[in-house]
Amino acid sequence: MDSVTPFIVLSSILFTIGAIGVLTRRNAIVVFMCVELMLNACNLALVAFAHQYGNLDGQIAAFFVMVVAAAEVVVGLAIIMTIFRTRRSASVDDASLLKY
């Protein structure tokens, strides 16, 4: 257990930084980068646990997560691009027509 604990601690710190970033940053691109940081924190945890248990499940999962993250980038940047082109801004505060 001890050998992987530092990695898990690091991954939880990265995950927290990502989550706080999503909640506090205003630019959609930066928010999205913070989400990617959260996914990478997950990858680190998966690989560390896979090392602990000596199986490949976690490492394979990390590959899947990378593929999913890449797909998410494609969709996400497309959406952020269209918003930026119509509004000339990628700030998440500006997109506020829908409320209450």
Place this chain on the structure above:
Amino acid sequence: MEFTKPTIEYATLWPLLVVFGVAVVGVLFEAFLPRERRFVAQSVLAVLGLLVALGGTAYVWTQLDEIRVDGQGVVARGELAAGQTLAVDGPTIFLWGLVLLFSIAGVLLFAERRLEGGVSTFAGQAAALPGSEAEREASTRGLHHTEVYPLLMFAVGGMMLFPTANDLLTMFVALEVLSLPLYLMCGLARRRRLLSQEAALKYFLLGAFSSGFFLYGAALVFGYAGSMQFADISEAVRNGTGNNALLLIGMGLLAVGLLFKVGAVPFQAWTPDVYQGAPTAVTAFMAACTKIAAFGALLRLFYVAFGAERWDWQPMLWVIAILTMLAGAILAAVQTDVKRMLAYSSVAHTGFLLVGVLGVRSAGAVGTDEITALQSVLFYLATYAPATVGTFAIVTLVRDAGGEATAFSKWAGLGQRSPLVAGAFGFLLLSMAGIPLTGGFVGKWSVFTVAMAAGAWPVVLVAIVASIISVFFYVRVILLMFFSDDDTSEVTDAETGWGAGTVTATLERVETAAVTKPSLLTSGTIAVCVLLVVLLGLVPGPILDLAGDAGQFIR
């Protein structure tokens, strides 16, 4: 450490593979067919693919192996497929059937072209700026995105995979496969592009955020159990060998991801914005099918993987169910927009469904003639889906010069102008409210019964209060449609003697919306939905039995 190649059970998985295959063929159609042929080809291909998959689902149902336990007879049916990563069992097949049925309704609504005067409800060219020359050109040429059909098929494939997934990784991949196409479809509205794009942005950012939580939860539970398989996790929980903190935090984070998808409080914030901003046909599809898929996954995760840890997650679901029902019902009551009101009402329905989810008891405690928690939730989903698709389909019909008119003020007096459509809408709302003789009543009765039997009477008490509040706001819309006078403004102005009465009244009348005559695609969908709700209310037995025959999840 070696890789073993899993065997794929094509005989049981082929409905799923047909859906993904049709989606891929749809992408090829986009690449190789001339633009003018794509609409017909894509929509026919999508409907045919879904029908074949639906037939295949029924066939696979008859072929499932029965799993017997001595003294109890058949307790479940089904098999683990694709190297134990997929569990094709009774509940899975039931959910596949529901998802496929209502995604056919979704395709039919997508293909409606009469309402917009010859073009579909989707943007001519999503990349063109609203109000630009490129958009005007796309509009004059009558272009529209036929990519929505392959996107829909990928989403349907993800929705079928989601409740089938028997390990955390497959579940995560399914979650993304169903979500990513939905994010895109939300942003493709022809009218009100800014709202639509904003809905897509919000849905995407919050959805990606929540799937981050889901994945971290999966990583921690993997750290606890040393495996992603639900059976192994269940085994580890039963033995209680691992680090309990990892399990509890992981379970909580997994719950965040799933409760976000079903739209439970406190993760409901996206629901009203996305339901309102997305093209209404997409909202209809998404509201019904995502909920079916996500509740299927929620049930499997909590019943199969964390079934032995029930005492830890049941109190959490108590609190969330109570908050969800109350917040949904109260916020719906103060809305002035039909789509937004329906969105908050779907939040309230999530709460009612959670009441069924938390009504689970150990297998021995449930009598043979009682309905199980799983059965009640499956049945509630079967009553909720047609009512939702039907109401959103009717919302697409009520229009004024600017497209769909969703403000309450424009719906005033609709019942006097189009009694049939307003009557159907009113009936579906009554079913959502849970008035006897509608499907919604039987659904609510079943989830409340199982929760009572499991001793969750405080939750049921709140559920009844929330139901009463919800009757209030549903009936308010019905009163607005049938009993509010169109010409109030004229009368008041005439009484005050200001002389400008006629002018005001004319303006008012121009502003109120009217029902546009749809093609058979939309009207047929609405008719089938109303018929289903009537049938489920009058003779719920067959579907209730079908949900019961589905048996338990296999592990």
